[in-house]
Amino acid sequence: MRSLADAALFTRRYPSLRGLEMVPVWAYVAFTSVAEAIGWMSEGDLGTKLILVVPFIVIAKWIRRYLDRTFGVVRPLSAGSGWLGVGVIVFYVVQFAAIGAGVHVDFTGPALGVWAASLGLRDGGFRRHWLIPAAIGFLLPFVNPYPTPRSAPRSPADLMWWALLWSAFGMASLWDHVLLTRSVDDARE
Numbered sequence: 001m002r003s004l005a006d007a008a009l010f011t012r013r014y015p016s017l018r019g020l021e022m023v024p025v026w027a028y029v030a031f032t033s034v035a036e037a038i039g040w041m042s043e044g045d046l047g048t049k050l051i052l053v054v055p056f057i058v059i060a061k062w063i064r065r066y067l068d069r070t071f072g073v074v075r076p077l078s079a080g081s082g083w084l085g086v087g088v089i090v091f092y093v094v095q096f097a098a099i100g101a102g103v104h105v106d107f108t109g110p111a112l113g114v115w116a117a118s119l120g121l122r123d124g125g126f127r128r129h130w131l132i133p134a135a136i137g138f139l140l141p142f143v144n145p146y147p148t149p150r151s152a153p154r155s156p157a158d159l160m161w162w163a164l165l166w167s168a169f170g171m172a173s174l175w176d177h178v179l180l181t182r183s184v185d186d187a188r189e
Contacts, residue, residue, distance in 0.1 A: 019176030109140025
């Protein structure tokens with residue numbers, strides 16, 4: 001890219017390549033899952049989680065500032081939020097229908113797997129690295145049985161699988177950033 005304007009145009013066309021923005025979010029949820037699994041905090045320890053979120057918010061703001069200065073400001077299209085809303089509604093309809101039918105399967109993992117797969121298909125291309133979090137999401141109901149009753153605490157193994165899923169989301173987001181920087185570097189040559 002010859003100028004900041006070229007980089008801004010590129011990231012406007014391919015906004016999902018700004019994956020570095022989401023890395024603090026994935027790191028935070030992975031860290032809290034591991035912390036719960038090894039007993040550093042309990043599942044309902046909201047105060048500690050709120051205190052821990054502050055450094056991650058600061059890092060996210062710093063990353064956003066870096067990306068805006070390096071690649072230009074990108075305003076995502078509002079249509080993406082609409083599809084996310086539809087996905088959330090479909091997830092709850094399926095989850096509540098399964099519970100009503102007596103099927104004890106938590107569809108959270110597969111729903112996140114579908115989301116990861118859709119992130120890999122965004123912007124008119126297919127980015128294979130998003131298949132890793134998609135596969136982990138689809139595996140979650142098979143490796144972690146649905147807790148009955150729902151109020152039962154999650155096992156450390158269950159929490160580690162969730163940490164693995166969030167880490168895979170983080171790595172795929174980092175790989176998106178690598179693709180962005182490579183594209184910009186290739187265009188400069």
